Amino acid sequence: MIRIQHEPFDIGALYKGLSEGSHNTGAVVSFVGRVRDFNESPEVTALSLEHYPGMTERALENVVERAQGRWEINDAIIVHRIGYMTPGDDIVAVLVSTAHRHAAFEACAFIMDFLKTSAPFWKKEHTQSGAYWVSERESDLASLKRWEQQ
Amino acid sequence: MTLTHLNERGEASMVDVSDKQSSHREAVASGRIVMQPETLKLLADGSMPKGDVLTTARIAGIQAAKRTHELIPLCHALMLSKVTVDFELDTAAHCVRVSAFCRLGGRTGVEMEALTAVSVACLTLYDMCKAVDRGMEIMDVRLEHKSGGQSGVWERKASPETVSSDTVAPVADTTDLSDKSNESPIEIRFFAELRERLGIEKLSVLPGHLSSPTLRGLKEWVKSQVDAPQALDQPRLLCAVNHDMVQGDITINPGDEVAFFPPVTGG
Structure with a gap:
């Protein structure tokens, strides 16, 4: 399931939806990304998140498909928020269920790594002294490398 | 060697805290360092004896831009609001292309900063790779674009050799250009910082109005329509056609x- 929404999400409800009634699932790994009060500047007061409707969903579906090609995944959920958020708010949730834990850990990390570099979302950070668009990170691009080598 | 924490805290990519008025001064400079194909491969594989070459060269370029006034006698000290240094590994021409973008809201131009950033990034690339290749050549360090200030916008005129060899992909057969009058328009969208810099969200054009039915032709047309065409020359600008990311030049259909x-x- 892929969802782009303004509203906060309930990670407990997402977990329940993923795992309930599934008897072949031995492992669920979930990741939640949150708004930090420091990033490119030391005092981030808020974040606004923009996306490209239509393309975002397609890009996320592609990421999940690629993960399914590498690991035996029972189910996967991506929920990504857009709009205005403040430090401590949740931004994104990724949950993956599999039979065994290693696949779930890896697939969850894989999905996040590709989400960060291929899904059309953009963050703008707000501070006391003004707002700016967040730059891409070399470390995010470098994170993709480990999946190529395998 | 890892400089990840510098990125994390924003040292590698300076924060742009200026408001985004058109009076801002911006400059883009470029250059390249030509090396043996084997050297480029070592660099791409991260196997250089001195470690992470591109990250180090990027930091060097950014630092150099900030210290330009210490190097060039009559240059003012500027409060730069944004400096980016980007690299493109060109395997066909076995070189690393370097480009630097500088911006500020001050009273003097930033082309010296952009040129200094490119020069020092190239020197750092040389230093990081010289153990395996002393014959590398730093070439074509030049201003590509500047805007803001009394002299307004200056753009380097495109010449055939400025075209990066790997961005020109073969274009499909485009001979059938007849009767384009009643074809559907091409819809163009802009997002995030680019949308803000251009001040527009969407454009629409009939295929017949393009110089060629390609991404390159479309980009040319967009640049002729907007107040800040240089915003489309950002080296890391991405492009999607029908919701799929694309690279290089491709055919655009009605x-x-x-x-x-x-x-x-x-x-």
């Missing part, structure tokens, strides 16, 4: 939706 945007930063 009814296509083409989007231009900066690197993505979700998650």
